[in-house]
Amino acid sequence: MATSAELNRLTIADAAARLRKREISSLELTRACLARIAAVEPRLNSFITVTEKDALAQALAADRRLGAGDAPALCGIPLGIKDIYATKGVATTCASKILKDFVPPFDATVIAKLRADGAVFVGKTNMDEFAMGSSTENSAFGPTMNPHDLSRVAGGSSGGSAAAVAAGECLGALGTDTGGSIREPASFCGVVGIKPTYSRVSRYGVVAYASSLDQVGPFARSVRDTAILLRSIAGHDPRDSTCSARPVPDYERALTGDVAGLRIGVPREYFVEGMEPAVEHAVRAALKRYQAMGATTIDISLPHTAYAIACYYLVATAEASANLARYDGIRYGARAAAEDTITLYEKTRAQGFGAEVKRRIMLGTFALSTGYYDAYYLKAMKVRTLIRRDFERAFEKCDVIVTPVAPATAFKLGEKMNDPLTMYLSDIFTISVNLAGLPGLALPCGYDSSNLPIGMQIIGAPFAEEAILRAGDAFERSGAIATRSPAL
Amino acid sequence: MGMKHENYETVIGLEVHTHLMTKSKLFCGCSTEFGRAPNENVCPVCMGMPGVLPVLNRRVVELAVRTGLAAHCEIAPRSVFDRKSYFYPDLPKNYQISQYETPVCKGGYIEIAADGGAPKKIRLVRIHIEEDAGKNVHEANASLVDFNRSCVPLIEIVSEPDLRSADDAGAYLRELRSILRYIEASDGRMEEGSFRCDVNVSVHKRGAAEFGVRTEIKNLNSFRFVEKAIDYEVNRQIELLEAGGRVAQETHLWDPVREQTRPMRSKEFANDYRYFPEPDLPPLIVPPAMVEEIRRGMPELPAERRARYIREFGLGAYEAAVLTAERETADYFEALLPGLESARTAANWVMTEVLRVANETGKPIAEAVPAAHEIGALLKMVEAQKISLSAAKAAFAAMLKSGAGAEATVAELGLAQVSDTDTIAAACDAVIAAEPAKLAEYRGGRDKLFGFFVGQVMKAMGGKANPKIINELLKRKLAP
Numbered sequence: 001m002a003t004s005a006e007l008n009r010l011t012i013a014d015a016a017a018r019l020r021k022r023e024i025s026s027l028e029l030t031r032a033c034l035a036r037i038a039a040v041e042p043r044l045n046s047f048i049t050v051t052e053k054d055a056l057a058q059a060l061a062a063d064r065r066l067g068a069g070d071a072p073a074l075c076g077i078p079l080g081i082k083d084i085y086a087t088k089g090v091a092t093t094c095a096s097k098i099l100k101d102f103v104p105p106f107d108a109t110v111i112a113k114l115r116a117d118g119a120v121f122v123g124k125t126n127m128d129e130f131a132m133g134s135s136t137e138n139s140a141f142g143p144t145m146n147p148h149d150l151s152r153v154a155g156g157s158s159g160g161s162a163a164a165v166a167a168g169e170c171l172g173a174l175g176t177d178t179g180g181s182i183r184e185p186a187s188f189c190g191v192v193g194i195k196p197t198y199s200r201v202s203r204y205g206v207v208a209y210a211s212s213l214d215q216v217g218p219f220a221r222s223v224r225d226t227a228i229l230l231r232s233i234a235g236h237d238p239r240d241s242t243c244s245a246r247p248v249p250d251y252e253r254a255l256t257g258d259v260a261g262l263r264i265g266v267p268r269e270y271f272v273e274g275m276e277p278a279v280e281h282a283v284r285a286a287l288k289r290y291q292a293m294g295a296t297t298i299d300i301s302l303p304h305t306a307y308a309i310a311c312y313y314l315v316a317t318a319e320a321s322a323n324l325a326r327y328d329g330i331r332y333g334a335r336a337a338a339e340d341t342i343t344l345y346e347k348t349r350a351q352g353f354g355a356e357v358k359r360r361i362m363l364g365t366f367a368l369s370t371g372y373y374d375a376y377y378l379k380a381m382k383v384r385t386l387i388r389r390d391f392e393r394a395f396e397k398c399d400v401i402v403t404p405v406a407p408a409t410a411f412k413l414g415e416k417m418n419d420p421l422t423m424y425l426s427d428i429f430t431i432s433v434n435l436a437g438l439p440g441l442a443l444p445c446g447y448d449s450s451n452l453p454i455g456m457q458i459i460g461a462p463f464a465e466e467a468i469l470r471a472g473d474a475f476e477r478s479g480a481i482a483t484r485s486p487a488l
Numbered sequence: 489m490g491m492k493h494e495n496y497e498t499v500i501g502l503e504v505h506t507h508l509m510t511k512s513k514l515f516c517g518c519s520t521e522f523g524r525a526p527n528e529n530v531c532p533v534c535m536g537m538p539g540v541l542p543v544l545n546r547r548v549v550e551l552a553v554r555t556g557l558a559a560h561c562e563i564a565p566r567s568v569f570d571r572k573s574y575f576y577p578d579l580p581k582n583y584q585i586s587q588y589e590t591p592v593c594k595g596g597y598i599e600i601a602a603d604g605g606a607p608k609k610i611r612l613v614r615i616h617i618e619e620d621a622g623k624n625v626h627e628a629n630a631s632l633v634d635f636n637r638s639c640v641p642l643i644e645i646v647s648e649p650d651l652r653s654a655d656d657a658g659a660y661l662r663e664l665r666s667i668l669r670y671i672e673a674s675d676g677r678m679e680e681g682s683f684r685c686d687v688n689v690s691v692h693k694r695g696a697a698e699f700g701v702r703t704e705i706k707n708l709n710s711f712r713f714v715e716k717a718i719d720y721e722v723n724r725q726i727e728l729l730e731a732g733g734r735v736a737q738e739t740h741l742w743d744p745v746r747e748q749t750r751p752m753r754s755k756e757f758a759n760d761y762r763y764f765p766e767p768d769l770p771p772l773i774v775p776p777a778m779v780e781e782i783r784r785g786m787p788e789l790p791a792e793r794r795a796r797y798i799r800e801f802g803l804g805a806y807e808a809a810v811l812t813a814e815r816e817t818a819d820y821f822e823a824l825l826p827g828l829e830s831a832r833t834a835a836n837w838v839m840t841e842v843l844r845v846a847n848e849t850g851k852p853i854a855e856a857v858p859a860a861h862e863i864g865a866l867l868k869m870v871e872a873q874k875i876s877l878s879a880a881k882a883a884f885a886a887m888l889k890s891g892a893g894a895e896a897t898v899a900e901l902g903l904a905q906v907s908d909t910d911t912i913a914a915a916c917d918a919v920i921a922a923e924p925a926k927l928a929e930y931r932g933g934r935d936k937l938f939g940f941f942v943g944q945v946m947k948a949m950g951g952k953a954n955p956k957i958i959n960e961l962l963k964r965k966l967a968p
Contacts, residue, residue, distance in 0.1 A: 086532075086539045099538065106532050108539060207538040211767035240541050241769050319767055322571050325582035326536045330633065341631075345575055368573075368762035377764060 007032035008168040009485065012077050012225040015171055019066055019076045026066065026076025029171075030059035030120050033078040037122065037169045040488050045144050046154075046164040048083045049091055050123035058120040065118055074232050075118030080164040080173035083124035084131055085111050086205035090121075094207045095129045095139035098327045098334050098352025108205025109240065110174065110216055110233040117232050122170050126160030129354045130324065131181055131209040133157050134426040137417055138356045145413070146188060147486035148452055152410040155185030155426075158219070162189040165219045167488055172220040172229050176206060178213045179312050180405070180430025183442035186219055187405035187455020190444045190483060192226045192472070193219045195430075197462050198437035199244040201230075202237030208323040210316035211242075213434040221483075223443060223473040227251035230465065246463060254466035255473040260294030262471060265398030269305040270429055275407035282446030282454040283404045289480045290402075290471075298398050302390040307383050308432040309424055313360075314367050314380035315435070321364030327352060359420065388436040395461040400471050403429050405442045405455035433459055441468045443476060444483055451484070492730055496691045498722050499699050500651035502714075504664060505642050506674040507620065507682035508551045514619045514641035515542030515585065522680050526625070526634035534639035536580025541768050544569075548641040549592070551673040552617050553774060553782050555643060556593030558667050558789055559612055563779050567592045569617075569766040574759045577633050578622035586644075588763040591616035592772060598647075598667070599791050600659040601809070610660050611648040617772075618642050623681075637681070643673075649688065649699065654718040661685065661711050662813070666790045670815045678709050685714055690735070691725045700725070701735040705749050707742050717742045721749050793818055801831035810839055817843065820853050823860030829871050837867055841884055858887050858894075865894040873954055879903040907954040909961070912945070915953065916961050919944045931968045941966065 007029050010018070018024045034052055041047060055078065062076035086092050086104035088111075093099045107115065114121075128138040136159025137143040144159040146152040147167040154163040158175030162185035165173050175182040177195035186193030194217045201216040208214060218229035231252065236245045266287065271280055287297050329335030329348035336347035353361070367376040394401060406426055416423040433440040438459055445456035456475075460468040513520055516533035533540045556563050570588040593615035599607050620642050622635040645664065651657050665683060668674040676683045690702035705721060708714045725735050740749035788796075790812045797808040812818045820842060824834035842863075846856040857863065866883055869875045875883070875898055883897045890897065898904060906912065919941060920927055930937040945958050 084539075086537070092538065094538070102538070104532070104537065104539075106537070203539075204541050205539040208768075239543060241543050242541075242767075318764060321762070322573055322581075322583045322764070325573060325575065326538070326580065328575065328577075328582060330577050331535055331580060332537070341577055342575075365762065368764055370760050370762075373762075373764070 008036045008078075008171070010171065011222050012074070012171050012220060012228055013222070015077060016073055016075075016228075020071070022066070026059040026062040026078075026120060027056065029076065030055050030078045030122065033122050033168075033170050036167070040147075040167050040169065043145060043150055043488070044147060044163055044167055044169075045142050046125055046160040046167065046169055047080070047123040048093055048095060048126050048139075048141050048160070051090055051121055054090065055120050055122045062118045062120060072117040072232075073228055074114065076120060077172065078120045078122045078170045079114065080123060080125045080161050080170040081111065081121055082127055082158050082161050082173070082175050084127060084176055084207045085124075085174060086207070087111055087121070087124065090124065092124065092207070093140070094131070095127045095141055096327075096352065096354070096357070097140045098348070100140070100334060102333050104205070106205060109202035109237045111205065113233055119232075125158070125164055125173060128157035128159070128181075129357050130207065130320070131157040131176055131178055131214075132320070132356050132360050134180065134184055134423055135411070135413075135416065136160060136185070137413065138354055140354060143413055146410045146452075147488055148190060148484075149410065149450065151412055152452070153188065153413055155188035155410060157181040157185075158193075159185045159188075161219050162186050162191055162193065165189070165191045165221060166486055168485070172218055172225055174229075174233070175217055175219055176209075177215050177217055177430075177434065178210050178316060179434050180427040182217045182219065183405050183430050183440055183455065183457060184426060186442040187444075187453065188410040190447075190453030190455075190486075191219055191221055192223050192441070192443045193217060194226050194230060194441045194465070194469070195433065195439060196230060196234065196465055197244075197439045198434075199242055200439070200463065200465065201234050202240040202243045204237055204239040204243075208319075210319040211323060212319060213312075213316055215434070223441070223469055223476050224252060224255055226441070227255060227469050227473075244463075249466055251466060251469055254470045256470060257474050257477050259290060259471055259474045262290070262295040262400065263398040264290055264295050264297045264471075265300040265394050265401040266297050267300050267302045267305070267394070267401060267403060269302050270403040272407070275404065276409065276448065278446070278448035279404050279406070279408060279454050283402065283456050286445040286456050286475060286480065287402060289475065289478055293474060293478060300394045300397060300401065302387075302394060302432065304383065304386045304390050305432060308387060308435060309428060311380045311383040311387065311435060312427075312431045313363065313424065314376050315384060317360045317364030318367045318377050318380075319364070321361050321368065324353075324357065324361055356420070384435050387432050391432075391436045391438060391459075391461075400464070400468055401459040403457045403459065405429060405457045409448050409450070409452035409454055429457060433457075438462060439465045439468055441472045443472045444481060445475070446481055447484065453484075492726055495694055496726050497694050498652055498718075499649045499690050499692070499702070500653075500657050500718060501649035501688040502647045502651065502657060502660060503686040503688075504645045504661070505684045505686075506645070506668060506676065508548055508641040508643060508673055509675055510545055510547045510551070510641055512545055513639040514545050514548055514617070515639055518639070520640050522682070524636055526632070527636065529636040530638070534580065535635055536582075542585060542766075544769060544772070545641060548617060549772065549774065550782055551671075552592050552615060552643050553779060554671045554786065555645070555668065555673045556596065556615050557779070557783055557786060558671050559593070559596040559598055559615065559645070561593035561596030561612060561615060563774055564590060564592055564594060565774055565776070566590070567772045567774075569769045569772065570763045571766050573762045576621065577631065578624050578635075578638070580622065580635060580638055584619055584621065585766055585769070586618035587616035592774065598660060598663055600656065600663050601805070608656075610650045610656075613646040613648055615643050615645050618644060649690075654715040654722075657687070657718055658711055658715050661714060663790065666813055670787055670789055678711070681709065684709055687714060687718060687721075689718055689721045689725070691722055691729070700729075701737050703735065703737065703749075704739045705742055706739060706752075713742055713744055716747060717749055720747065724749070787815070801835070803831070803835055807835055807839065810843070811835060816853050820860055824864045824867060827864065827868055833867050833871060834864075837863065841881065845888065858891070862887065862894045866898070869894070869898065873905060873907060873956065874898075875903050875905045876951070876955060878951065879905065903952065905954050906949055906952050907957060909957060912949065912953050912957050913961050913965075915945050915948045916941075916958070916965050919948060920965060927966070930966055938962065938966070
């Protein structure tokens with residue numbers, strides 16, 4: 001039996017089984033996570049808000065449900081929630097000064113679902129302001145450090161969630177992914193993260209960055225745990241008109257460990273010059289492992305890959321420029337003192353938004369302006385269609401596509417802050433998946449010479465979450481790599 | 489000035505915004521009820537809180553399609569919502585969800601009877617769905633915002649520049665409002681801001697190849713203001729052109745106190761709205777089956793009803809227009825008809841009595857006057873000469889107060905008409921015997937005195953005698 005010091009390192013599947021058998025209580029489990037948070041937060045900064053009191057009350061309630069018998073799968077499991085989710089009565093800042101004191105009067109749909117499933121929320125995790133960034137350095141509350149190397153970034157924008165899961169501050173977490181914001185930090189922190197198909201999970205109550213790209217997804221320390229979390233949050237929501245009504249499969253049951261006959265596409269555009277040799281080596285080794293397990297690999301081409309970043313930074317910023325217009329100081333959030341309305345807007349937004357957010361709002365505003373709309377936004381939407389078609393053609397030949405998550409492992413804090421274009425390249429392998437609305441799984445596939453985790457991405461056709469989870473789980477179970485807990 | 493005006497032609501196009509009569513808002517479940525305490529009908533969605541999403545109200549689509557069908561529009565099988573961006577404190581998201589490139593209804597027309605002349609078709613450009621904004625309330629030291637109206641469903645009905653005068657514009661607005669009320673799409677209440685109008689006006693010399701430069705007038709919330717603002721603006725433009733000036737393409741505000749238009753500062757309207765498709769809403773699909781179902785449920789429209797009244801009941805154009813302007817008036821009128829010999833009896837009664845009482849009390853007809861079957865009974869008594877028309881009016885007045893039925897009221901007040909020839913003949917004889925001088929004058933050629941005798945007999949009979957019989961008897965008895 002695990003000692004209380006180790007409880008916070010259990011997988012969700014393990015912890016759920018022990019809770020059900022009453023070997024451990026949710027209160028013990030939650031206390032173990034809170035103790036870990038207290039111990040490592042000064043060094044990591046994974047959380048913006050720790051909700052200790054609420055968490056303990058939720059744990060007690062979960063223990064009562066567990067005692068009464070039919071408790072749901074996540075009952076009593078401590079989770080971290082990216083601070084982009086509206087949580088009733090708990091501050092939701094989006095890591096921005098402009099929402100520093102904003103307390104929503106409602107729960108996001110996925111939060112309500114997790115509550116109904118008895119989950120325990122230990123706190124709201126750090127992120128890039130309004131999910132704009134790849135390193136969690138664009139947070140008004142300071143950056144999150146990578147648990148594997150405190151001088152390095154955790155990735156972003158969901159860096160707090162990835163670091164918290166890697167460091168054992170919680171058993172799983174929610175992130176959001178607009179251009180790689182779950183997969184890149186998962187890769188940098190050596191945990192598992194999935195960006196589901198666009199429309200698979202409700203976006204209601206998720207502070208919008210780019211509405212046609214944003215998608216909700218979980219982090220965990222195993223593919224199985226990720227599947228358990230995804231099952232709880234996926235499904236139709238009458239409050240989100242873009243949310244699919246398709247039934248939600250039991251993802252855990254898809255994890256058969258069998259990949260015999262699986263056709264894995266390997267896009268040549270994703271193994272580019274300039275990527276770290278260790279990354280390429282680890283992903284190629286993983287492909288060999290798949291072949292050994294009975295899968296076949298097929299060379300494929302996604303010819304419009306080169307345009308993905310340009311396309312993304314037009315579509316995403318255009319949508320963001322409208323989505324972020326509501327932060328004006330009139331109804332909620334921070335308000336600057338001013339004599340008249342125009343000045344009030346200008347001062348509130350100038351003081352409330354960070355540099356990257358301002359950059360993207362300006363870029364998007366420009367792209368939508370009269371005289372530029374056709375050349376930028378409209379053209380980007382056409383390119384988006386071409387990128388989607390690339391994948392449609394590829395999936396005629398293969399079942400899943402395997403790529404690196406990022407061209408390199410976690411970079412140093414501050415390394416790319418003054419060079420936004422280089423920063424944007426961190427998402428070069430993840431962005432197309434959002435533009436095409438596909439599901440993408442990130443899981444560890446090795447470590448570089450500095451002991452930093454390397455992530456592999458498995459991309460599926462729309463709603464093929466079961467296929468990518470099965471493939472990821474099979475690799476994880478093959479014992480190809482031993483995942484390393486950060487020595488914090 | 490009159491001469492100057494004759495040299496010019498006026499061109500007007502109207503943009504009407506009207507609330508749709510739905511219980512809940514366009515994109516959330518909040519109530520649309522008018523007159524609640526400020527910020528009572530609000531939720532995170534219509535307050536534009538972070539993370540909220542719009543969900544389209546199906547009823548809005550049905551009412552927009554109904555309006556489109558009533559105005560002979562083409563219904564788009566697929567249309568798209570767009571975001572229109574501008575910063576204003578009453579606009580919670582600082583963008584309005586509207587329809588830009590693909591409105592739900594295209595083309596169509598409204599038929600008006602211009603200046604009592606031949607009917608004229610005013611073509612429409614489009615009808616689209618959009619959300620309303622909240623309302624700014626300015627106080628001495630603060631500006632407050634009430635978001636009850638935020639996200640209330642609107643349709644915008646845009647006409648082609650087919651109107652040529654303030655009268656045309658008034659006729660168009662009245663017809664449009666009448667149609668919207670008939671199809672129960674809108675209550676058309678301007679005073680509650682549920683029917684608002686922007687006007688585009690230009691003038692040009694008669695025979696000129698092109699229209700003049702137009703100005704847009706905003707803030708018009710009554711038909712009278714629309715007509716006054718157009719007249720003011722047409723005068724202003726003509727004076728300006730005659731003085732050698734040029735009309736600037738600008739937006740004006742109507743000042744109802746000074747009865748003038750004044751240009752808005754360019755900052756107040758110069759916006760690049762940065763339209764783009766709303767990513768939170770899928771395209772709006774209106775399948776042909778839905779259009780057909782809505783078409784089947786359409787009521788008879790005012791124009792159709794007017795034509796029928798003229799054709800079937802032999803009413804004049806004016807009478808038909810008055811009776812059909814409101815659906816409830818026409819319905820009441822038709823409910824009076826069963827058992828009546830002449831539709832005109834009912835038409836006259838509605839136009840003189842029913843509408844008068846409804847106007848005086850400010851209540852809808854159903855509440856203002858007795859039920860149609862009671863008034864129908866009263867009118868049948870008039871037609872059967874059981875009571876006189878003046879007796880019917882007396883009975884009507886009494887019924888308004890007591891709420892009693894027609895039969896009972898006529899009986900109680902003793903209004904039943906006397907048609908007994910012997911009784912009336914006796915009264916005639918008595919009057920004639922009492923007025924020998926007048927009789928001599930009449931027989932000497934003063935025909936006008938006939939009325940005097942009728943009046944005297946009626947007085948003697950306590951107002952209850954059948955006037956037709958009095959007339960017949962007196963003609964005979966007074967003859968030399």
